[in-house]
Amino acid sequence: MPPRQPSDSSKGKAGVSDVYASMRASILRGEIAPGTRINIDAVSRELGVSQTPVREVLQRLEGDNLVVYSPGRGYSTTPLLDLPALRALFEFRLLVEPWAARSAAVDRLANPAAALEKELSAFRAIMEVGGELRQDLVAHDTRFHDSILAAAGNPVVRHAFAQTHCHLHTFRLYPADIDGAITVAEHSAVRDAISACLPDQAEQAMAEHIRNSFYRFSQAFEGAEDLPPLEDSGPPRRHIVD
Amino acid sequence: MPPRQPSDSSKGKAGVSDVYASMRASILRGEIAPGTRINIDAVSRELGVSQTPVREVLQRLEGDNLVVYSPGRGYSTTPLLDLPALRALFEFRLLVEPWAARSAAVDRLANPAAALEKELSAFRAIMEVGGELRQDLVAHDTRFHDSILAAAGNPVVRHAFAQTHCHLHTFRLYPADIDGAITVAEHSAVRDAISACLPDQAEQAMAEHIRNSFYRFSQAFEGAEDLPPLEDSGPPRRHIVD
DNA sequence: TTATATAAATTCATATAGGAATTGCGCACG
DNA sequence: CGTGCGCAATTCCTATATGAATTTATATAA
Missing domain, CATH: 1.20.120.530 (GntR ligand-binding domain-like)
Incomplete structure (x- = not known):
């Protein structure tokens, strides 16, 4: 049984780009608060996608210096620029x-x-x-x-x-x-x-x-x-x- | 039942770092040839790990400009510097x-x-x-x-x-x-x-x-x-x- | 009252599986 | 003989599940 429409988005394909844009906007708007740990499955459940694309987005955001990765502790938002x-x-x-x-x-x-x-x-x-x-x-x-x-x-x-x-x-x-x-x-x-x-x-x-x-x-x-x-x-x- | 020894490495944990080092060394030695598409499951089978860490490593290698990503076509090695x-x-x-x-x-x-x-x-x-x-x-x-x-x-x-x-x-x-x-x-x-x-x-x-x-x-x-x-x-x- | 140890729960990381898109090849037609 | 189309096979991409590590909360002892 194919899982039809994993989310209520218009296109059947959720897309990583949407997740990336959404998370980046959330961080930039300060909704996550600088220095906070990011829960992967919470984000995945909130956005209606799986954990795999969320991890991929977090790795891309790490390249943008918006999140940092600690081995075994996951990802956190970077603090604001001093x-x-x-x-x-x-x-x-x-x-x-x-x-x-x-x-x-x-x-x-x-x-x-x-x-x-x-x-x-x-x-x-x-x-x-x-x-x-x-x-x-x-x-x-x-x-x-x-x-x-x-x-x-x-x-x-x-x-x-x-x-x-x-x-x-x-x-x-x-x-x-x-x-x-x-x-x-x-x-x-x-x-x-x-x-x-x-x-x-x-x-x-x-x-x-x-x-x-x-x-x-x-x-x-x-x-x-x-x-x-x-x-x-x-x-x-x-x-x-x- | 824990999957014992997914590869014959010394440590039981394969680790992403080993995969990263191995793939980077392969590209630098020219074993993959510049401009060639990289088959994910071939690499995963060769290294004895799953496809997930291979994808993660490829994303990190994309940041190093050693591979490029085409949507729907996967990853390829970048050509040599002209x-x-x-x-x-x-x-x-x-x-x-x-x-x-x-x-x-x-x-x-x-x-x-x-x-x-x-x-x-x-x-x-x-x-x-x-x-x-x-x-x-x-x-x-x-x-x-x-x-x-x-x-x-x-x-x-x-x-x-x-x-x-x-x-x-x-x-x-x-x-x-x-x-x-x-x-x-x-x-x-x-x-x-x-x-x-x-x-x-x-x-x-x-x-x-x-x-x-x-x-x-x-x-x-x-x-x-x-x-x-x-x-x-x-x-x-x-x-x-x- | 505080500190420590234990246990439970949450969460990260990887493995596995299945659906979707693209590529290559063979065949028919002009 | 060249070209367009359709089918099959491979491969990518996402989803789900499971094992391992860490964190937290609670209970007990000092």
């Missing part, structure tokens, strides 16, 4: 993304200016109508930066950047609404420099954007604990910032 | 590792000079006796570079570098024996600069080492097709190399 982790993440971005912006500005054939402008226009249109801005801002920011990384022409760098899932983690860290206007302005500056094929200016604009973004996100840490968080925890490796 | 892929990999290393060497040289507290010297001495001792040098050279190179990355103090950068599995792929690309003396000499130069806390010199030595390593590996491409492989495939993004 300030040093946020610093490390943005230092990596500062290492990679200005280089990518410079590379994208130099190469005329693969210049992503058109795609960037299209992305910016679309988000400006969304900003006009308002409503659920945070989701759209994250999506726009992800696509904008990925376009530049893609234009840089190095698949290894692009993959390494994508694997950090920086937008995913910063979004998880700061679920409050952010003013998208500042982001759009800084993105426009980056786009202008890339469109004009000015490598130095593009590199500088991107570095400035990342620094400002770090300051904005670090201010979200317990109100306004200390204003300049780059100075108190940083060893002398300053040459990247300068 | 010259553009090797270029992209070493451009990423050139972006990250000189920065790490500089950072490791600046910070006196976490200076990895002692560990690096210990690693070098151990490998020099192995070189004396000879035999199976390639395996040991790869292991030494992996540990040496990871020590510097770890000393740089940025877990995100270290993880991104580790996820590239550069040693794994270059080793897969070039199974022939390489002279370890040159590598040891260049490593020693890097160590000296880090030990002396000379950031500029450490950065330069590391960049030089990576460039030379790329030239060595690129020469392994079909004998000596064309000597300067940096010129024929590269768009103008030259600022990294210079």
Whole structure:
């Protein structure tokens, strides 16, 4: 007897993608609480699928640094990013993304200016109508930066950047609404420099954007604990910032 | 009744780690041939385990870029690195590792000079006796570079570098024996600069080492097709190399 | 009252089985 | 002789069940 319709979903095939999207959304919304152990069969029963795809999804989520695995203890959600982790993440971005912006500005054939402008226009249109801005801002920011990384022409760098899932983690860290206007302005500056094929200016604009973004996100840490968080925890490796 | 001895291994528990190590070694030795589809139950029967851990191992190997997954078609081994892929990999290393060497040289507290010297001495001792040098050279190179990355103090950068599995792929690309003396000499130069806390010199030595390593590996491409492989495939993004 | 040991229950990890989709091959037709 | 179609076989993918390890709760003793 074939088990017809294992769940009430429209398609007969439940699909791993749905389970992945559902669990990732649950973690990002904070419904599971950071640091909590995840019960596999509870999730499988809740989603109406078996334990096998849930395990597979958890392994993929481990690659996204959203869950951690302890041998014999199962999977747990990772704690939220603390300030040093946020610093490390943005230092990596500062290492990679200005280089990518410079590379994208130099190469005329693969210049992503058109795609960037299209992305910016679309988000400006969304900003006009308002409503659920945070989701759209994250999506726009992800696509904008990925376009530049893609234009840089190095698949290894692009993959390494994508694997950090920086937008995913910063979004998880700061679920409050952010003013998208500042982001759009800084993105426009980056786009202008890339469109004009000015490598130095593009590199500088991107570095400035990342620094400002770090300051904005670090201010979200317990109100306004200390204003300049780059100075108190940083060893002398300053040459990247300068 | 517990299923006694599912395989003839020493421990009663087969374990996923053994399966992972076995399959990774098989792929690296080229026993499966790049681009071939992997039959899951054939592997499971050969290794004496079920299909479930084999699937789990394949998912982990997909994260290592040793296999690729096509929906409905299963897993296949990835093709070997071609010259553009090797270029992209070493451009990423050139972006990250000189920065790490500089950072490791600046910070006196976490200076990895002692560990690096210990690693070098151990490998020099192995070189004396000879035999199976390639395996040991790869292991030494992996540990040496990871020590510097770890000393740089940025877990995100270290993880991104580790996820590239550069040693794994270059080793897969070039199974022939390489002279370890040159590598040891260049490593020693890097160590000296880090030990002396000379950031500029450490950065330069590391960049030089990576460039030379790329030239060595690129020469392994079909004998000596064309000597300067940096010129024929590269768009103008030259600022990294210079 | 607290700490420890034991037992029960929950949960993880693997094995096994069955349904579904794809691939390859043979045959008929144009 | 080339091409399109249908069938069979293999293989993937998910579900279910069972064994092993860990965690927790309870009872007893200090």
